Amino acid sequence: MSHTVEILSVGTELLLGNIVNTDAQMLSQGLSALGLNVYYHTVVGDNPQRVRRAVDIARQRADIIITTGGLGPTCDDLTKNVLAQAFGKKLIYDEESARRIRSHFVRTGRPVTENIFQQAMLPEGCTIFSNDWGTAPGCAFQAEGVHVIMLPGPPSECGPMFQYRAAPYLRQLSEGVILSHTIKLFGIGEATVEARLREQMNAMTNPTLAPYAKEGECELRVTAKAAAPEEAQALLRPTVDQLKALFGSKVYGVDVPSIEAVVEDLLRQRGMTLGTAESCTGGLMAKRLTDVPGASQVFKGGVVSYTNEVKHGVLGVSQELLDRFGAVSAPVAQAMAQGARRVLGCDIALSSTGVAGPDRDDRGNEVGTMFVAIATADGTHVKQLHLGARPVRARLRTQTATHAFDLARRYLSGLPYEETV
């Protein structure tokens, strides 16, 4: 029988928005890798009645409840009490846990106060998950047809406690694995992708196929469930191949972190270097390229020419071009890329110039009017973008940078710069 999991996160700080629920994400990833279906996340505050109500709902719709938070010594930590009560378990003082807690406090030079030993009270007959990454132990027990697993809230404890304590416990319960591949596309909208795949998606059961929109990019996730990894992979392969063939060069990678990472891999393969000249993206291209560790092998550097003065003085864009066409123009974008290639001494240079808003520029170019260019040993190519009328500044900049990266990807892969859908 297949299990269904509910993640119950306890903590008023989550409901106030003081922290984001990264535990739930981490657990969800780990659980789906174990082949366990997560149907609900619930977040509830440090309130015994409401936690109890949430537990009573969870036990109706899941047979595995994983709680995070509320195991520590402070007075609003109540998860263990409520869960033990809900499943008719007594809390029993565990000597071994008490000993570990004491030594942890002594080791970290913190005062050993009475209340810390509250953390050594654990449900009778539970499996104790000793906590080597903090003080509060976790635990697991089965009662009334439900497996209850309690983990500490701090992500630095919850992560390893799941990986090294809860996951081994859960592995015995789960049959099969869930594996997925993510096909990353650029230059095609989610709606278009979905329109093309709707019938196929509806027809598919294993593997399943789902599209996601991401900052102007589109992802297709193919997910298969099987008894063993090899089986799952065998189920995934045909669909992945079919989708790669269907979307052709719009696919920039499968299971890759980002388009900039793909560009850097291509640069490494070709033994080439990259540089940037940024106006509207204001350093975002360089920032994204250097987010990837080891970028220095292929990324030489960049110039953020936010003013015409710098475009002219550092990149050598002629004043005549700037006066005649304005900073937001194809000729200037090209001259910026050529200048960066020369000044930075790189094989490929990317440039961006445009109106990121909030207002039109002095020449009346609309917000969202962008030019990206690439300069290589084979010449220069420029592309004009219209990224919408009332856009979000941050998204405009992100999409413009991605368009520039796509030019580099296409050049390095020997693909045409432009193509029609």
Next chain:
Amino acid sequence: MSHTVEILSVGTELLLGNIVNTDAQMLSQGLSALGLNVYYHTVVGDNPQRVRRAVDIARQRADIIITTGGLGPTCDDLTKNVLAQAFGKKLIYDEESARRIRSHFVRTGRPVTENIFQQAMLPEGCTIFSNDWGTAPGCAFQAEGVHVIMLPGPPSECGPMFQYRAAPYLRQLSEGVILSHTIKLFGIGEATVEARLREQMNAMTNPTLAPYAKEGECELRVTAKAAAPEEAQALLRPTVDQLKALFGSKVYGVDVPSIEAVVEDLLRQRGMTLGTAESCTGGLMAKRLTDVPGASQVFKGGVVSYTNEVKHGVLGVSQELLDRFGAVSAPVAQAMAQGARRVLGCDIALSSTGVAGPDRDDRGNEVGTMFVAIATADGTHVKQLHLGARPVRARLRTQTATHAFDLARRYLSGLPYEETV
């Protein structure tokens, strides 16, 4: 009567852990600022039956339900259908929304496919939230004693749609006002702040005081509830003044968006310009400075000198310095700042060089060893940072950039560059 809110996030990608639920955090912050109590977050997948069950539970325990996700054109977008059904509303085709959706697709040069108009189907008699940040409109309606508000899932749309559409709608529902001021500090740890204020915080009821740690910065939020804004302000003022006095020059602003925005305001006031020379931060400083609209008045540009070649060739750092001290050194940081000031023709230049990891550099400098420098008409100052043993690359870069901005803030405010806590 005081309202209780439940946030219902719809999306299988959340249950698979593909994304973290930042929408719920953003909404929770905004709702508590409106004086609305959030008691539960629920996350459910793209499954009509389970969404319906989640809605039926939410309506029992909340009188405001805010959904995120499931408004887009793809077949697994189902929130509107389920919510309309649950509250006995028909979905009606809205011409105006359809027009806006069409023009958005045309403007952004994407094909207008049939399925995109599914987004123009809206519950009868609802308040339509037009979406200026994407395509899917949101909406709000009241039925059977419950307010239902539906917002799109992508954070870049959900954020502004809440701020500019949902928040004004909700303001009418909340009685009294909750106002807060946020005091932003840099150069002091949250633990230190909390230790100093613990007793005071516990003693306070209205206003309340809460510290938040943010990427190496620290925020103190003072929040007051009152019948009218003036009353709330009167409650807040004394605490804000006291805290500003207590933390002195470690306070870089109150209710300011960021330290870079503060630096740019100071530059405007002084009629001065800024430039950057970045190695380890790789464009992040320039990116953050240009995140602020209108930066071009005070930010001239920057050089991302990720390789020694560019440090020497573009910034004019002497080869002798680079050979003798290495790229990660105080003299090179200073020479980078001086070079940027000269090359970019700006009044103040900031530089960064260091080891962002994952590995030590070739001279054995540990990950987290950073230098930031500032060059002005009055000379140069360099600061060495040790940002910890087990650091995260992204956080190292963010903190290094913030340290550099703090040097500029201190120079422009006539404060000493360094001081002891």
